Amino acid sequence: MQDFARFATRVEWEQSLMRRSAILLAVLALTLPALTVGASAAPTVRLKATFVPIPGFPGTGDILGAGAAVKSEYSISGSEYGGFPPPLVGIDLLLPEGVVLYPQGFPACPPATLEKVGKYAANTHAGPLGHAIGVVSFGAERVPEEVEIQPYYLPGSGLALYVAGHSPVALEFIAKGHYATAGGAFGEELVSEVPLIETVPGAPDASLESITLRVGSALEASAGTVYYLTVPSTCPNGGFPIKAELLFAGLGGLAPQTVAATYAAPCPQGSHIEEAVPQTPLPGTGGVVTAPSNNVCRSRRDFTIHIVQIKGLSYRQVSVYVNGRRVNVVRGARISAPVDLRGLPKGRYVVRITVTTTTGRRITGTRAYHTCAPKPLHPRGQPRL
Numbered sequence: 001m002q003d004f005a006r007f008a009t010r011v012e013w014e015q016s017l018m019r020r021s022a023i024l025l026a027v028l029a030l031t032l033p034a035l036t037v038g039a040s041a042a043p044t045v046r047l048k049a050t051f052v053p054i055p056g057f058p059g060t061g062d063i064l065g066a067g068a069a070v071k072s073e074y075s076i077s078g079s080e081y082g083g084f085p086p087p088l089v090g091i092d093l094l095l096p097e098g099v100v101l102y103p104q105g106f107p108a109c110p111p112a113t114l115e116k117v118g119k120y121a122a123n124t125h126a127g128p129l130g131h132a133i134g135v136v137s138f139g140a141e142r143v144p145e146e147v148e149i150q151p152y153y154l155p156g157s158g159l160a161l162y163v164a165g166h167s168p169v170a171l172e173f174i175a176k177g178h179y180a181t182a183g184g185a186f187g188e189e190l191v192s193e194v195p196l197i198e199t200v201p202g203a204p205d206a207s208l209e210s211i212t213l214r215v216g217s218a219l220e221a222s223a224g225t226v227y228y229l230t231v232p233s234t235c236p237n238g239g240f241p242i243k244a245e246l247l248f249a250g251l252g253g254l255a256p257q258t259v260a261a262t263y264a265a266p267c268p269q270g271s272h273i274e275e276a277v278p279q280t281p282l283p284g285t286g287g288v289v290t291a292p293s294n295n296v297c298r299s300r301r302d303f304t305i306h307i308v309q310i311k312g313l314s315y316r317q318v319s320v321y322v323n324g325r326r327v328n329v330v331r332g333a334r335i336s337a338p339v340d341l342r343g344l345p346k347g348r349y350v351v352r353i354t355v356t357t358t359t360g361r362r363i364t365g366t367r368a369y370h371t372c373a374p375k376p377l378h379p380r381g382q383p384r385l
Helices: 002-039 111-117
Strands: 044-052 069-077 088-096 130-138 141-153 159-165 171-183 186-193 207-215 218-221 224-227 240-248 257-265 279-281 290-292 302-306 315-322 325-327 336-340 347-357 362-371
Touching: 044 240, 044 257, 069 088, 069 240, 088 171, 111 159, 111 171, 130 159, 141 207, 159 186, 224 362, 315 336, 325 336
Parallel strands: none
Antiparallel strands: 044 069, 069 207, 088 186, 088 240, 130 141, 130 207, 141 159, 159 171, 171 186, 218 224, 240 257, 279 290, 302 336, 315 325, 315 347, 347 362
């Protein structure tokens, strides 16, 4: 009987131990995924994207409503993939709302030709040569390699990036992209796929650590200059929001990951015309009453400009911005708009005109005006007495 009692007690103790073990395993099952995620943290991505001028086309760049190129710079760091970031398999770049793309008229490169030859006519280039720095396998070593990136226009507004490296590993591949609508604070989204880069059979695929690329160009047409990309006409508080989502491959025991990075591109200089007017106390008021300083010039310019009607084109919409602020446009025998520079300090102020034709074409032009400029002397160079 005592033996049976001892046996029953041992069974209860073992069952209690099993229950405790089960509880412990359940707790570990809940906590292990968090530990695994912490141990294999996602790569770190830094983004900088800005609107830059198009070489050979004055008046382009970081200007509201102007044609421009987009320069994007990516910095990637991590040690999840053998001491380096996992291979990159995709990049989504979300541009600010208001960016206008006009791919019509730009020569495109046939994908089959690019894949076969590796290069195409210069007029199909979507921008200058970019570059990237990656890590490739060379024998048993992992070494850095710099590659060149040539962007091309593809039929139907798509883009292709022809990537070529020469040392220490010879590699060539093509990354293709297309545009989609992002929504929210963003407009156009460039969705690009990056193929896995194999270097040596059986070795790890290449990793990328930095990318610098500039996309956007212009061409001269019979009716004026056409820009592939146009900067938004207004800039929100805090700057232009730009976002990138980088997709990393699930290799080497890693799960696929998407890492987002954001950047606020500063508003173009002179986007807003509101400026604080220096105030000086009026004598005898103890500083209670102030007035604008008479030591600072204030513009008195207030005039009307007329928009040129290009022969053979019908205008669907005409927008005029005075130093980044939209003004009313008056339609009639001639299209006109008021330019009121009164009260502004001495400086150069830009009037930007954007015309959208009935065929969807977008044409832009600028006019610059100076306030508080010295009056010219007598035509013969002598002041009038």
